[in-house]
C-alpha cells in the first residue's frame with residue numbers, strides 16, 4: 001500500500017486555486033524532497049496531508065485513511081511557522097507532546113535536545129530562530145510515526161548546523177517511515193534524499209528516484225532543479 005496516495009487534489013483559497021488537480025503516489029520507507037518555486041503549493045499540500053486544511057477536492061489517502069483523527073495518529077507534522085507557546089520551556093513542550101501523542105518517546109526527545117546542545121529549561125521565547133527549529137525538529141522526530149511531514153525544517157539554521165539537523169532527522173527513523181520534506185535548500189538536503197517531487201502551479205511536475213534522475217539527466221538534483229525552473 002502507498003504511504004501517501006493523492007488523486008486530483010484541488011485546494012482553493014477564495015477564488016484562487018492553489019492546488020490544481022495534483023496526483024502523487026509515495027511508497028513507505030523513503031525520504032522525499034518536495035521542491036518547487038515560491039507559491040507553487042508545497043505548504044498547502046503538506047497542510048492538507050496533515051489534516052490542517054479540511055476543505056479540498058479530490059482523493060487523499062495516508063496509509064488508507066483520509067486526513068483526520070486516524071491519519072493524525074500516524075503523521076508527525078512540522079509546520080513552517082512556530083506553533084508552540086512562547087512562554088513554554090522545552091521541557092514543558094516535551095511533556096505536552098508526551099501527553100498528546102501515544103507514539104512519542106520522551107527519552108528520544110531529551111536525547112535529541114542534548115544532541116543539539118539545547119538547555120531544556122529554556123523558554124522558547126529566549127531561543128533564536130535556529131535553536132527553536134532544532135527544538136521543534138527534536139519534538140517532531142521523537143514520534144514513532146509512519147509519515148513525517150516537514151515544512152522547511154532547516155531554513156533558520158546556519159550551514160554548519162544543517163548537517164547535524166539532517167543527521168537528527170534520519171537517526172533512528174522507523175524503517176518503513178515516509179519522510180516528505182519541503183525545502184529550497186536542495187543542495188543541503190540532497191545527500192539524504194531517496195526521491196523527489198517537483199511542483200509547479202499547484203501540480204506535481206516530475207517525481208522520481210534521485211539516483212535514477214541523476215543518471216538520466218547527468219546532473220545533481222540541485223542542478224536539475226535549476227534547469228527545470230529556468
Ligand SMILES: Nc1ncnc2c1ncn2[C@@H]1O[C@H](COP(=O)(O)OP(=O)(O)OP(=O)(O)O)[C@@H](O)[C@H]1O
Pocket residue numbers: 013016018036037038039040041042043044045
Ligand atoms: N491563507 C491563504 N489565503 C490565500 N492565499 C493563500 C493562503 N495560503 C497560501 N495562499 C496562496 O496559495 C499559493 C500556494 O502557497 P503555499 O504557501 O502553499 O506555497 P509554497 O510552495 O509553500 O511557497 P513557499 O516556497 O514560498 O513557502 C500561493 O500563491 C499563496 O499566495
